[in-house]
Amino acid sequence: MRNLTTREADLLQSSEYRAHFRVYFEDADGNMEEITNYEGRNWVESIEISTDIDAEGKSFTFNIKRNRNKRSFSPLMKGSPFNVVNELYKPKIFMGRKFLIEIALTGLNGTPEPEWWKVFERGYLNRVQFHSDPMVIQGSCDSSDLLRAYIKTERQYGSETGQPVENAMQQILDDNGKSEYDLVVPTSPNWNIYPYIQRKEKVYAALRELAHQIGWEVKPRFNNGTGDIELMLYEPERDPNDFVWSFTPGDYTDVRRLEMGIENIRNYVRVVYSDINVDDEDGNPGKRQAIERFDQDSIDAFGEIYMEISESSVSNINTATEAITLAENSLHDLKEPKADQQIETGFFYPIQLNDFVEFQPNGVHFDRIQKFGVVGYRHNIKIEEGKLRTVLTTKGRPNMSETGFPVGMTASWLEREALPAIAKINKETTPIQPQDIITHSSIKGITVTWAAQENREVEGYNVYCSNTSAFTANNDRRVARGSINQFNIAAYYNETTKQIENMVAGEIYYIKLRGYNEDGQLGDVSIEVSETAGQTGEASIADGSITEPKLANGATTEDKIGTGSVTEDKIGTGSVTETKLGNASVSQNKVQDNAINSSKTFGATGTFTTSDGKTITVTNGLITDIT
Numbered sequence: 001m002r003n004l005t006t007r008e009a010d011l012l013q014s015s016e017y018r019a020h021f022r023v024y025f026e027d028a029d030g031n032m033e034e035i036t037n038y039e040g041r042n043w044v045e046s047i048e049i050s051t052d053i054d055a056e057g058k059s060f061t062f063n064i065k066r067n068r069n070k071r072s073f074s075p076l077m078k079g080s081p082f083n084v085v086n087e088l089y090k091p092k093i094f095m096g097r098k099f100l101i102e103i104a105l106t107g108l109n110g111t112p113e114p115e116w117w118k119v120f121e122r123g124y125l126n127r128v129q130f131h132s133d134p135m136v137i138q139g140s141c142d143s144s145d146l147l148r149a150y151i152k153t154e155r156q157y158g159s160e161t162g163q164p165v166e167n168a169m170q171q172i173l174d175d176n177g178k179s180e181y182d183l184v185v186p187t188s189p190n191w192n193i194y195p196y197i198q199r200k201e202k203v204y205a206a207l208r209e210l211a212h213q214i215g216w217e218v219k220p221r222f223n224n225g226t227g228d229i230e231l232m233l234y235e236p237e238r239d240p241n242d243f244v245w246s247f248t249p250g251d252y253t254d255v256r257r258l259e260m261g262i263e264n265i266r267n268y269v270r271v272v273y274s275d276i277n278v279d280d281e282d283g284n285p286g287k288r289q290a291i292e293r294f295d296q297d298s299i300d301a302f303g304e305i306y307m308e309i310s311e312s313s314v315s316n317i318n319t320a321t322e323a324i325t326l327a328e329n330s331l332h333d334l335k336e337p338k339a340d341q342q343i344e345t346g347f348f349y350p351i352q353l354n355d356f357v358e359f360q361p362n363g364v365h366f367d368r369i370q371k372f373g374v375v376g377y378r379h380n381i382k383i384e385e386g387k388l389r390t391v392l393t394t395k396g397r398p399n400m401s402e403t404g405f406p407v408g409m410t411a412s413w414l415e416r417e418a419l420p421a422i423a424k425i426n427k428e429t430t431p432i433q434p435q436d437i438i439t440h441s442s443i444k445g446i447t448v449t450w451a452a453q454e455n456r457e458v459e460g461y462n463v464y465c466s467n468t469s470a471f472t473a474n475n476d477r478r479v480a481r482g483s484i485n486q487f488n489i490a491a492y493y494n495e496t497t498k499q500i501e502n503m504v505a506g507e508i509y510y511i512k513l514r515g516y517n518e519d520g521q522l523g524d525v526s527i528e529v530s531e532t533a534g535q536t537g538e539a540s541i542a543d544g545s546i547t548e549p550k551l552a553n554g555a556t557t558e559d560k561i562g563t564g565s566v567t568e569d570k571i572g573t574g575s576v577t578e579t580k581l582g583n584a585s586v587s588q589n590k591v592q593d594n595a596i597n598s599s600k601t602f603g604a605t606g607t608f609t610t611s612d613g614k615t616i617t618v619t620n621g622l623i624t625d626i627t
Helices: 006-014 144-148 167-177 204-213 296-302 319-335 410-415
Strands: 016-025 033-035 044-052 059-064 099-106 118-129 135-141 153-156 197-198 218-223 228-234 243-247 252-261 268-278 283-293 305-311 338-346 356-359 370-382 387-396 436-442 445-449 459-465 478-482 488-489 491-494 499-503 508-516 522-525 529-531 605-607 617-621 622-626
Touching: 006 099, 016 044, 044 387, 059 283, 099 459, 135 144, 153 167, 167 228, 167 617, 204 218, 268 319, 283 319, 305 319, 319 488, 338 370, 436 529, 445 508, 459 488, 478 488, 478 491, 499 508
Parallel strands: 243 356, 268 305, 459 491
Antiparallel strands: 016 033, 016 099, 044 059, 044 370, 059 135, 099 118, 118 135, 153 197, 218 228, 252 338, 268 283, 338 387, 356 370, 370 387, 436 445, 445 488, 459 478, 459 508, 491 499, 508 522, 508 529, 605 617, 617 622
C-alpha cells in the first residue's frame, strides 16, 4: 500500500473526507495543461482506473466534455481556439501524449494546501473517441512503452558463478533499449542465474517469467521510498499478520461476489529439475532430480490433489535449494480453497495489487475477520458528481478456524502445471537406445545411419567418436548433433591428445549414438560400432580410379583439384570429357607435365588445315601436333 501521512490515514478512517483531483494532458509543445482547470473551468467529468493481477498494467478511461461555448476539444476541430497555437493547428488532446493525475485529501469542506498534493497516476493517451459528448479518452500506464518493447536479439545472461536475478533483469532492460528503467528491489530474493540464452519475446514477458519461477512478481508499483511509480521486483505478501488496512462494515457497502471452490487446490507438489551440482551417469552436471512437498492437513480435508512442475534442462531452477523454494511457495499458495470476493468500498486510493487487507465481519456474509489478498481493483471517480468508489477483487484462504492466507501466485502456478493438454509434459521417459546402426567408409570419413525412432519424444541425436574402443560417450567426444538419423563424420576424439581431430584414411574409429528430447535429457547410449575411415586425399586414390563413370558432368572444378595432383596414372583412359570439367577448372598448376595425353581424352580424331596453311593433328579430341 502507498504510504499515508497521519493526516491522510485519519481522514480515510473517519470517512469524513473529500478527494480533490488535478488532471493534466500534454499538449503538442510538451507542456502539461491542467484540464480540470482549463480557462477557469473543469472539463473532466469522470475517471476510471482498473487493473488486476494478470494484466500487464493499468487502464484508464477519462470522460471529457467535448464542446462548450464554441470551444471544442475534438482533435479535428481546426477552428476551435483550443486547437490553435500562434495561428498553427495543434490539437490540444491527441494520442501518444502523457497524462498526469494528482490527488489531495481534505475534510469535507476543506481546500488543499499546496504541500498536500501528490502524484496519483500517470501514463499515456492511447485512444480518443469524440463522436459523442462527453469524449471518451483511454490511456495506459506510464510503463506502456516497456510493455511494448521486444527482445530482437538472443543473448546469454547469467554467469558460471551465478548472477543475481535482479542484475540479469536490469541487463535485459539495458540491452533492449530500456535503460531508463531502474529496477527497484526492496529485498533481494537471493537467487542466482546461471548461463542461459534469452529467447526473442517481449521484454516485460521475459522479466515476469524470471520472477514467476520463484513465485515473485515484477510490476510498475508505487515506491514509497521515492514517492513515484517505478518498476519493482517484489515477493507477494504471504504473512497473514502483515495486513495493511482494515475495512469496517461501514467502509464496504456492497459485497458483489463471494464464492469458494476446490478446483484450484493442489496439496502434493513435485518439482522436476536439472541439478548443476549433481553429475549424470556420464559425469556431466545436470542430472534430473525431483523435490516433493505436501500438506497433510489439506490432504486429509480434500484428498490428495497432485501437481507437477517440470523445469527444462536450461531452466534457472537448477539447484536443490531453488527447487525447494519453488515447491514450498507453490504449495503454500495452492493448498487451501480460496474465497473469491468482489466488494465495493469508499474511495481508497492507496491500494496496490498484492496488498493484504482485513475485512471486519458484517454479520451477514461472515461473522469472523477475513484477511484476503488484493488481486484487482477499480476506482470509479465521478468528479462533478462527487461520487468516488473503489471496487476491490480479493482472494485468499477464508478464516473458518484460524487466520486466512492471501492469494499469493495461484494463477501463475497453475499455468506451469505439467498436465496433458494444459502444460508441457515432463520428459522423465527419455529416448530409447538407437538401434540398427549401419556404417561405411566415405570420402573424407565415415557415414553412420540408424533406425529412426517412431512415436517417441526424440528431438535429435548426439554422435560420439573415438580412436579407442570402450570409450565413454560424453560431450568431449561428441562430433555431431542434430535431428536427422544419418551423419557423415570426419572428426574424432583423440584419447592421447585429448582433442577433436580430423580422421586419417585407413584408420579404425569407434562410434556411439545417443538420443535427446526437447528438454535436452539424454537417452540410453547405443552399442559401440567401428569403421575404417574412407579415402581423403591424393595419396589414398588408387591409380586409374577416376574413370569417366565416376565423374558427374561439370564435377571437376578448380577447387576440387589439388595443385599438381592430376598425374597421368590417376586418370582412366577416355575419362576426361568436356562435360566432366567445369569452366576454367583445370589450371596449369593443377596438372603435372604430360599427365593429359590422347589416351586420357575422348573426342574427334583427324587432321585439319587452318586458313593460314597450318596443319593440326587431333587424337581423341586432344591436339597432338601443329605443323
